[in-house]
Amino acid sequence: MKVSDKLKKRLLLALLLSAAWDCSPVAAREQKTLTLTTAATRGGDTYIDSSATTSNFGTATNLNVAGKNSGANPVRALIQFDLTSLPSIGVKQAKINLFVSSINKAGFIYEAHLLTSLWTESGATWANRLATTAWATAGGVYNATASSSLTPNNTTDVGIYHAWDITADAQSWYSGTQNFGHLFLQNQTHGNDATGININSREAATNNPQIALTFLQQISSLNAAAGNGSVALSWTNPTPISGSTVLEAYTGVLILRQQDKAVAAASVPADGTTYSQCSTIGSNNDVVVFVSTSSATTFTDSGVCGGLTNDHLYFYKVFALDAATNYSTECGTATSGTGACSANGSAIVPEVTAVPSATAPYHAAWVFNTLAGSLSSPGVDPGASVVTASNALMFDLNPQTGAPVAPPIGIGGAVAGRPVLIDGPDDSIGHNVAYVPAQDNFVYAANTDTGSLDWVVSPSSVPFVASAGIQAKLFSGASYILAQDLVVVGTHNAGSTSANQIFGLNGNSGATVWTFTGGGLNPSLDIISSAPSVDYVHGAIWVTSRSNGGTSQPSLWKLNPNTGVVLFSAKLGPIDYSPTLSPQSDVLFVSVNGGALTAIDPVTGSTLGSINPGDGGVKNSPAVATASMPYTVVLTTNSQVWSYQFSCLTNPCLPGGGTFTKFWGGTAINNPSAPLTYSGLTKVYVGGGDGKIHELDLATGVDGKQRLLNTSVTVGDVGIDTVLSLALASASDGRCYAFAIPF
Amino acid sequence: MSSMKRQLRLPSLFLPVLGSIMIAIGGCAMNSPIMIVAPQPAPLAMAVRLCDSAALGCVNTTNFSLASMRDLTVNVDWQNVPGGTHTQQLAVLLPNGVVYQTISQGFGVPESTLGSPTVIDAMPVAGTFITQRQLAGEWTVQVSLDGAVVGLQKFQLEAN
Numbered sequence: 001m002k003v004s005d006k007l008k009k010r011l012l013l014a015l016l017l018s019a020a021w022d023c024s025p026v027a028a029r030e031q032k033t034l035t036l037t038t039a040a041t042r043g044g045d046t047y048i049d050s051s052a053t054t055s056n057f058g059t060a061t062n063l064n065v066a067g068k069n070s071g072a073n074p075v076r077a078l079i080q081f082d083l084t085s086l087p088s089i090g091v092k093q094a095k096i097n098l099f100v101s102s103i104n105k106a107g108f109i110y111e112a113h114l115l116t117s118l119w120t121e122s123g124a125t126w127a128n129r130l131a132t133t134a135w136a137t138a139g140g141v142y143n144a145t146a147s148s149s150l151t152p153n154n155t156t157d158v159g160i161y162h163a164w165d166i167t168a169d170a171q172s173w174y175s176g177t178q179n180f181g182h183l184f185l186q187n188q189t190h191g192n193d194a195t196g197i198n199i200n201s202r203e204a205a206t207n208n209p210q211i212a213l214t215f216l217q218q219i220s221s222l223n224a225a226a227g228n229g230s231v232a233l234s235w236t237n238p239t240p241i242s243g244s245t246v247l248e249a250y251t252g253v254l255i256l257r258q259q260d261k262a263v264a265a266a267s268v269p270a271d272g273t274t275y276s277q278c279s280t281i282g283s284n285n286d287v288v289v290f291v292s293t294s295s296a297t298t299f300t301d302s303g304v305c306g307g308l309t310n311d312h313l314y315f316y317k318v319f320a321l322d323a324a325t326n327y328s329t330e331c332g333t334a335t336s337g338t339g340a341c342s343a344n345g346s347a348i349v350p351e352v353t354a355v356p357s358a359t360a361p362y363h364a365a366w367v368f369n370t371l372a373g374s375l376s377s378p379g380v381d382p383g384a385s386v387v388t389a390s391n392a393l394m395f396d397l398n399p400q401t402g403a404p405v406a407p408p409i410g411i412g413g414a415v416a417g418r419p420v421l422i423d424g425p426d427d428s429i430g431h432n433v434a435y436v437p438a439q440d441n442f443v444y445a446a447n448t449d450t451g452s453l454d455w456v457v458s459p460s461s462v463p464f465v466a467s468a469g470i471q472a473k474l475f476s477g478a479s480y481i482l483a484q485d486l487v488v489v490g491t492h493n494a495g496s497t498s499a500n501q502i503f504g505l506n507g508n509s510g511a512t513v514w515t516f517t518g519g520g521l522n523p524s525l526d527i528i529s530s531a532p533s534v535d536y537v538h539g540a541i542w543v544t545s546r547s548n549g550g551t552s553q554p555s556l557w558k559l560n561p562n563t564g565v566v567l568f569s570a571k572l573g574p575i576d577y578s579p580t581l582s583p584q585s586d587v588l589f590v591s592v593n594g595g596a597l598t599a600i601d602p603v604t605g606s607t608l609g610s611i612n613p614g615d616g617g618v619k620n621s622p623a624v625a626t627a628s629m630p631y632t633v634v635l636t637t638n639s640q641v642w643s644y645q646f647s648c649l650t651n652p653c654l655p656g657g658g659t660f661t662k663f664w665g666g667t668a669i670n671n672p673s674a675p676l677t678y679s680g681l682t683k684v685y686v687g688g689g690d691g692k693i694h695e696l697d698l699a700t701g702v703d704g705k706q707r708l709l710n711t712s713v714t715v716g717d718v719g720i721d722t723v724l725s726l727a728l729a730s731a732s733d734g735r736c737y738a739f740a741i742p743f
Numbered sequence: 744m745s746s747m748k749r750q751l752r753l754p755s756l757f758l759p760v761l762g763s764i765m766i767a768i769g770g771c772a773m774n775s776p777i778m779i780v781a782p783q784p785a786p787l788a789m790a791v792r793l794c795d796s797a798a799l800g801c802v803n804t805t806n807f808s809l810a811s812m813r814d815l816t817v818n819v820d821w822q823n824v825p826g827g828t829h830t831q832q833l834a835v836l837l838p839n840g841v842v843y844q845t846i847s848q849g850f851g852v853p854e855s856t857l858g859s860p861t862v863i864d865a866m867p868v869a870g871t872f873i874t875q876r877q878l879a880g881e882w883t884v885q886v887s888l889d890g891a892v893v894g895l896q897k898f899q900l901e902a903n
Contacts, residue, residue: 114890116830116847137828141849143889144829176842373841375872391844414844416871439846439867465867492867494796494813527813529870546870576870619875671876689876712839714876732878734841 029216029322030244032086033097036202036209040082041452043181044121045201045209047077050139053126061204062101065110066196067186074188076140077199078115078124080181081211083173084451085241087404088348090320090328092271093214094170095163096182099207103154104195109187111146112164115180118412118456133458142183149187152197161210170213171330175265175344176371178392178410216320216328217241218350219253221401224316226354226361229308232300233352235318248323252292255299256281256317259309260711262733263317265347265369268329278305286317293321310357313708317351347371350403353737355708362707365726365738366402370395373732375716379419379434383723385448387434388736389415394436395736396448399721402738406451413440417467417531418717421448428473428484429454429508437464437489443503445487445510457510459503462493469532469541470507471561479539481562484508488541488561490528497548498524502532502557504541504564514564523569524553530578530621537585538602540567544575544590556590558605568605572598577621582631583679587646587653589633591618597635599646599658609658613642615666620674620717625698627679632663632698634675634684640666641675641686641694643701664701669694673729676718683742687715687729695743705743710735785823785857791884791896792818796865805898809874812900814865817846819886821862826854831862832887838880843873868900877902 036043046058047065050073057063063077079096096112117140123131127138135141148165166182173179186196200207217238225232233255240246254275256263267282269275275288287306290299301308301316308314320328328349331341347369354363372391379387385405386397393408394415419434427433432448441461445454469488473480485507491500499519506513518525526546533542540558547555554569556579573592579600580589587608588600594617596610612618615637625632630647642665649657671689677698684696691713692706709715709731716730726738794801796814807815817833833846844866852858868874879902885895 116832117849136849137851139828141830142828144825144827145889145891371842372845373837373839373843375876375878391842392847414846414866416867439844463865463867465871492870494865494867494869527870529875576875673876714878716872716876732837732839732841 029246029248029250029326030240031212031214031247032241032244033210033212034081034083034085036079036081036211038202040202041450042082042084043080045077045079046121046124047075048124048126048140049073049075050126053138054128056122056125058121058124059203061201063199063201064196065184065186065199066194067108067188067192068194074139074185075196077184078119078140078181079184079209080179081209083179083407086213086215087406088218089174089213089215090218090330090349091167091171091174091213091215092326092332093165094167095165095212097161097163097210097212099161099200100152100157100197101159101200102198103152103158104197105193106154107151108193108196109149109151109190110184110197111149111187112166112182112184113142113144113146114169115140115142115183117141118178118180118410120456130456140183146187147182161207163212172342173407175330175342175347176393179407180410214247216250216322216326218328218348219318219320220350220403222318222350222352222366224352224354224363226356226363228358228361229310229356230300230302231308231314231316231354231356231363232298233316233318234298235350237295237297238320248326250295250320251323252295252321253290254288254319254321254327255290256286256319257289257301257305258284258286258315260313262315262710262735263346263351266341266343266345268331268341268345269319269327271326271332272324274325308356311355313353313355313711315351315353317346317349319346319349344371353709362739362743365740368395368397368402368404368736370730370734370736373734374414374416375714375730375732376415377418377717377730378719378728378736379421380719380721380728381421381423381432382721384423385421385432386721386728387419387421387448388730389419389436390730390734391415392438394419394434394446396451397736399724399726402736409446409451409453411436411438411444412442413438413463415439416465418719420468420470420531422470422472422485426472426474427507435468435470435487435507437466437468439463439465443468443487443489443505443510445507455510457505459505459512459515460491460501462491464489465492466490466528467531469534471534471541475536477536477539482513486513486561488532488543490532490543490545492527492529494527497526497546498553500525500527500545502528502543502559502564504561516559516564516566522566524548526553526555526574529576533579533581534561535581535585535602540602542579542581542588544577544579546574546576547571549574556600570600570605577619577674580622580624582624583627584629586629587631587658589622589624591620591622591635593617594619597622597633597660601653601655604655606655608648608653608655609646609660611644611660613637613640613665615640620672623675623677623684625677625679625681625684634677636672636675636686637666639668639670639672641669641672641684641696641701642666643698667696667701667703669703671714673715673717676720685718685720685727685741687718689714691715691731693718693727693729693739695741707739707743709737787824787888787893788822789886789893790820791886791894792820793884793896793898794818805896806901807898808901809868809877809879813869814867817864817866817884819862820859822859824852824858824860824888826852826856826858829889833864834885834887835866836883836885837878838882873900
């Protein structure tokens with residue numbers, strides 16, 4: 001072999017090695033590198049040292065990763081990137097680039113593992129993931145299988161960036177998995193290097209950690225307009241993100257359609273494949289109804305590929321498409337293994353629904369897939385924000401378009417209730433915030449402008465199921481002496497029927513202001529499943545609970561917001577629903593599980609009156625539709641909706657002096673949600689077990705119009721954006737839907 | 744020589760073993776292929792036990808009443824889990840197949856051992872939308888370890 005041949009082979013080998021270390025860009029639309037600096041509002045980095053198990057290194061300029069040897073112990077690095085600037089993308093490739101400033105020995109393997117527990121930069125140590133919360137396993141909780149690994153050379157690889165490919169992880173962050181970042185460790189299977197490598201952290205002066213993403217943005221502003229035998233779609237094609245490298249131009253879209261059910265999340269057009277109109281994709285047989293390579297922004301479906309049938313529901317999903325025939329999915333071209341699509345490969349691709357009709361066509365204002373069918377109701381800040389928590393993710397949505405304004409916010413546990421939103425001008429923390437109790441025993445406060453977590457606290461060792469109640473300092477009278485807003489949460493300790501707890505937390509810091517614990521000298525407190533109600537007029541917090549199956553212990557509680565002292569309790573029987581205060585705060589309406597709607601005097605706690613319309617008794621919280629006495633109260637039972645007028649013979653109302661007079665009912669709705677109406681609204685909105693939001697006439701109870709969200713789903717409690725005139729609800733298909741009101 | 748070629752085609756994982764065997768048999772004629780039996784790791788296995796948290800002990804059952812149930816307790820009995828840190832994820836699926844909730848939990852197994860831990864998680868049922876909206880039917884618990892699905896268990900929630 002000639003020397004020149006040997007040189008060529010060495011060069012070829014070097015090229016191959018280089019390609020293995022720093023994969024060449026895949027064909028796709030945009031590439032953006034995000035640098036993790038101290039300015040990032042989400043994410044962070046630190047290292048954890050098993051020789052200093054309680055020491056935090058969150059401000060260190062170097063991240064050490066080392067093995068154990070001769071008495072030394074492992075050191076691992078934690079890194080989470082801030083992806084806020086990329087809220088809605090189909091990831092094609094993702095690599096973490098770390099500047100390695102020193103390498104002690106060659107031949108050791110450094111692995112990136114997906115972290116599976118929430119941690120904070122300022123709190124993480126070898127022992128703890130948060131300041132006072134231990135990892136389930138010391139040294140970090142992560143997937144045992146490495147996402148990728150490198151074996152750097154200690155002479156030639158020092159002082160340069162190295163890339164770890166985490167493509168599948170980044171794709172999962174946009175399709176259902178919480179983003180808690182990565183843990184870097186030295187694989188100790190083949191020995192140990194106790195000194196290891198050092199990596200520049202985000203606190204370093206230069207060469208901070210980076211993540212390089214190759215992606216397609218999703219289309220935006222997807223609208224549908226249903227007509228007679230037609231559906232007109234319009235959308236906005238993506239424009240490159242500032243600072244991104246354009247690899248291929250966006251050329252158009254591919255649209256999938258499905259009748260009477262959703263386009264499957266697993267239906268994904270394969271990158272590199274061109275589809276013809278009327279071909280189908282996936283086992284769901286979703287139909288390709290439109291392919292554009294000329295940057296079209298409209299498509300009218302007048303019945304292509306088998307036609308549209310009036311009065312049927314149609315789902316449309318619109319994929320962005322680029323010049324290299326890549327689609328905005330969370331996967332690549334592989335059919336299995338790395339790069340293959342997960343079952344959620346197209347879950348967050350924008351979709352919309354429409355029902356063409358000769359007489360009454362309609363369409364959704366927007367549809368957003370929350371990736372879990374928990375029925376958690378969306379929190380609404382009218383005209384400003386929609387925050388919906390589903391499973392262990394929280395989504396901050398643009399209320400006009402339904403598009404996410406930030407990537408999903410990872411929560412440590414599932415969220416079952418509606419996030420509570422407060423505007424910056426109205427709250428004490430000074431910015432828009434959402435308060436979310438979760439089933440991992442923590443309560444979260446999230447800045448809905450940035451997606452960052454303001455605070456995370458664990459006042460209890462048992463889960464929270466109910467939403468929080470918030471007492472805003474700004475709206476409170478002089479009797480409220482706390483300096484900040486109060487967040488009230490109740491526990492779901494299924495192992496106890498007596499010793500549940502209610503916590504008052506500082507809205508700014510999460511610090512526990514007071515605690516009420518049932519049992520002992522206090523009355524027994526069973527599980528709490530509904531949000532507390534704040535009574536600003538009487539300076540009280542109202543909480544409902546179960547009652548050990550009967551009436552032997554209290555289920556309605558009135559607490560002092562300053563101290564948590566119980567001012568009053570009543571033994572009404574088990575209650576899973578929030579109490580509803582009348583607009584004048586002179587009557588508290590309480591639904592006892594499968595029992596009566598009970599009117600309570602909020603001053604004395606005495607029962608003013610009650611009504612049980614039958615049909616299995618009341619369920620869900622009632623709604624009050626009038627501003628003053630007599631009150632029009634709307635309630636639901638197993639399969640019906642009712643309206644009663646509540647009035648009193650005297651003013652103030654005396655115990656037993658209140659009367660419920662039937663106004664209308666029962667309007668039949670299968671498995672109805674809580675009704676929604678309020679003073680000034682002439683309609684009542686109810687989610688059904690039939691997949692529909694029903695719009696009832698408040699005066700007559702006639703179920704005049706409906707909006708079908710999806711077939712064979714249950715619709716959760718309805719929320720209303722009073723500024724944009726939208727009704728919003730989650731469904732058991734995992735989606736959040738918005739419809740213009742009135743229907 | 745032909746047998747040597749076959750041996751060299753074996754996966755690199757076996758090369759150290761092969762090397763030692765070749766040294767041991769050095770000088771011998773190799774007229775027939777050498778059968779190398781690599782030690783097989785014990786297979787990872789798990790079993791799921793479901794129970795109502797209100798019941799005494801956790802007697803496995805797959806039928807629950809929404810009227811009386813408190814929490815669904817999921818016990819996953821693992822066998823032959825390799826040493827190290829692991830993450831178990833439960834995905835609880837609605838009767839329509841959509842994810843209702845996921846529950847992640849980390850656990851550790853001593854290095855260089857095969858562990859048989861039982862990982863216990865619970866999903867609230869009483870008072871949640873499951874009971875409020877009577878989400879009855881056949882549910883599924885899907886069990887994953889470190890991101891890979893290992894198995895599933897179906898169970899029935901019966902309406903009041």
